[in-house]
Amino acid sequence: MIAELGLAALWLAAALAVLQLVGGALALTARGSALGDLVRPVAVVQGLLALVAFAALIRVFAVTDLSVRLVALNSHSMKPLVFKIAAAWGNHEGSMLLWVTVMGLAGGFVALVERRLPERTMLATLAGQAFVSLGFYAFLLIASNPFERLATPPAEGNGLNPLLQDLGLAFHPPTLYLGYVGLSVAFSFAIGALVTREVGPAFARAMRPWVLGAWIFLTLGITAGSYWAYYELGWGGWWFWDPVENASLMPWLAATALLHSCGVLAARNALRAWTIMLGVVAFSMSMVGTFLVRSGILTSVHAFAVDPQRGTFILALLAINIGGALTLFGLRAGTVTEGERFAVVSREGALVMNNVLLSAILGIVLFGTLYPLAAEAMGAKVSVGPPYFNPVSALFFVPMLVVLAVGPLLRWRQDKLDRIGKGLALPAAMVVVALLAVLMIGGAGLLPYLGLALGAGLAVASFLPLRDRNLRRTPLPIWGMVIAHFGVAVALLGMASESAYSVERLVALRVGESTAVGPWSVRLASVDPVAGPNWTALEGKLEVRYAGGAVEVARPQARNFWAPAQQTSESSLLTRWNGQLYSVLGEEASDNRWQVRLWWKPFVTLIWLGGMLIALGGVLAVIGHVLSDWRRIVARSRIADRRESQGR
């Protein structure tokens, strides 16, 4: 009953999306303007109906209704409740339903609150949003119905991949999807503005919170995903340049470029066509990411959902949406003037450099990710991995860090480098000192050295924009920028330190034997069986001491899940201020020895701390922008009221 309710809500939502599209498009013509009033309420109800469908899916998963095919395939009655619920979106159909739900709610929210833009632009925007949604509704209803029933329900479900039965991963996909779909709003705004040719600061201010919001979720999603891979896969790696990781990185790169160009458009009415273009590209990257992950054309640790037929459907959607948007862009871009001009040495100039470099990195990641697929299609198998991505992206990332240090100090329109030269002396000195220090310590490669030196300089430089400012009166978006840029420096220091100074120790220990890794001494005290709700495990008890200090205990596990039957290793992480001790219990070797894998990773936690700081910067910026927009609206309506009362 609940499943049928969900399906009905989904069909109704799709029907309303048709109405929203047709109504919005007709309202743009002279005759159909009466339909215009309909579009906003329809968008809201469409979003709510999608939410009803999603709630229904959560419900059938929560009660493990095995007569629903999706539940039988992906869940199990013996799982903890939180993983039963997470299983609802841990599969293809459910994640697509989550996608349309978020997209519908976002569209409804825009329809409800956005009043700044010209009504025609809004109608075109909402029609665009409906058009994109409609493709995904069709995909769900035709090719991947999540509510399909089984004639004979099985006695028990298949269970969820044990690697996914982890709190971090339960919330990683929804976070990324919020980011992906937030960019769909930016995309629709771009389409709306292209249709009515109204691109300007007001448009940028309307689009910016959505871009920032999406970017925050993408940042958090990538950070969480990286940490998950780090502790769950059991080998201490935190970024593999795996296609699925790249799929989340590409929209992030585009969104980062977009939010910076949005800033230029909002403040200076420049980079109009470029910002529109990035709006189209950013969401295209979200769709490419979804296609890569959901179609199963990749061979990757992440590709848990595999179905090539559906891939064709998503590819068609991709072609229609991106192709359509780019065609529209090609037709209209000529009539959207580029706006105000500026000098090379200026804030705009630095932001353009930022955009160009980010786009170049995006190009490399996209090309490097798709190239093996293209080669395979032509009958040759190649792999493109870290040895390619690291140096080639560094080629563009290093100059970007320099621009990142200098850019925020420059004035709009035109400036002189002499003016800010003095201020940059301190970070430049930091770079030199750090470089000398790491060269003296030695033992690492060129890229980690560069990372440590530039990270140290950038950490100082990121605070320079606060100089000569009254800190109490500094606007929130400035604080946001400072914290986000500082976060980049922190993450960079973590990455460089991890790759330069990690120590690895692989040993086979008898119970009672000891070993050492970096400054730690480690003793295998015991190996005992333990049991969880749907697994049994062997748990090693490691007594560890940092530099002869107090004894601490690490408990890595080798887990055996029984539904589905699979082994995972639960690593144990001991976090100190200056790094993490990472331990894994492996198989039992001959003569009662146990394989133990140990890593000491100095300052590795800075990677994810940096990621969170970047997201925090975004949050401050959103709050700042929304508050000032709101104040502006209130002030304007007050002036209008006063005029009206004076008029009488």
Added chain:
Amino acid sequence: MSRALFRLGLVLMLAIAAMLSPAVIAQEMESTAPYAYRQLDDASQEAKAQKLMETLRCLQCQGQSIADSDAPIAGSMRSLVRERIAAGEQPEAIRSWLIERYGDYVSYAPRVSTLTWPLFVLPIALIALAAFLLRNRFVFGRRA
């Protein structure tokens, strides 16, 4: 008679179960691939081996290097890399040997070839494209 058969069957089944248990597989790995989970004693050789292992693909797994995988083939390949490094072979020679055996797919570092040249032209092309696009974007001198 039937009881003897039953016993024999039971013993056989237990033996098969024991052979398939992870511990036995691990012990067998120890003899066929001694360096799968063991480091080289010489730290500089181990560092060399580690660096190479991080750039070789585990052929059985999906998108993992042999340095990040518990798959048996990854273990054998790690052992092979460590043994050859210990014997004094250069990392690039080992990579070439593996590519000859398993194809380009095994190496995460694409070599410049008729197949892969676009990967290396791309960064240069991107720099050129950026310079071209930016050419008209800026107003130089005092006109701004």
